[in-house]
Amino acid sequence: MQYLARREHSRRELHDKLLKKGCDEAIATETVKRLEQERLVSDDRFMESLIQARRSRGYGPLRIQKELQDKGVTAEAIERWLDVSGREWLEDIRRVQRKKFGARLPRSFTERARQARFLQYRGFTYDQIQKVLNPHGQD
Numbered sequence: 655m656q657y658l659a660r661r662e663h664s665r666r667e668l669h670d671k672l673l674k675k676g677c678d679e680a681i682a683t684e685t686v687k688r689l690e691q692e693r694l695v696s697d698d699r700f701m702e703s704l705i706q707a708r709r710s711r712g713y714g715p716l717r718i719q720k721e722l723q724d725k726g727v728t729a730e731a732i733e734r735w736l737d738v739s740g741r742e743w744l745e746d747i748r749r750v751q752r753k754k755f756g757a758r759l760p761r762s763f764t765e766r767a768r769q770a771r772f773l774q775y776r777g778f779t780y781d782q783i784q785k786v787l788n789p790h791g792q793d
Contacts, residue, residue, distance in 0.1 A: 662700040663700060665726065672685060697728075698735070714743065719732055719738065744786070747785075751787075760787060770783050773786070
C-alpha cells in the first residue's frame with residue numbers, strides 16, 4: 655500500500671516491485687489483480703497522471719510513449735490516451751523551444767541543428783520540430 659500512496663503505478667510496474675521485494679509470483683499477480691478490482695490500481699489513471707506530469711516538464715509524445723511502454727502499458731492503451739499527432743503538442747514544443755532558446759528562431763544551420771537535437775531528445779516528432787523551427791511553416 656505504501657507504493658500506491660506516493661503516486662499512481664501501472665499494473666506491471668507494481669507487480670515487478672512486489673517481485674523485487676521477494677513476493678511470490680502467484681501472490682504478486684493475485685495482489686495486483688485484487689487491487690485493480692478494488693480500483694486502487696488503474697493503468698488509465700497511471701497514464702493520465704504520467705502524461706500530465708511529463709508534458710508539464712516539457713517532454714514530447716515520443717518520449718512519453720517510450721516511458722509508458724517501459725512501464726508495461728499496452729500499445730492499445732497508449733494509443734487510446736496519447737495522440738502523438740495532436741495539435742496541442744505544437745503549443746508544447748513552442749513553449750519548450752522558447753524556454754530553452756528564447757523567442758528567436760535559429761539563424762544558422764548549426765543553431766537549427768542544435769535546437770532540433772534538443773527537441774528530438776525531449777521526445778518531439780520530426781514534423782513537430784520542423785513546424786516550430788521553420789519560420790514559414792508555423793500554423
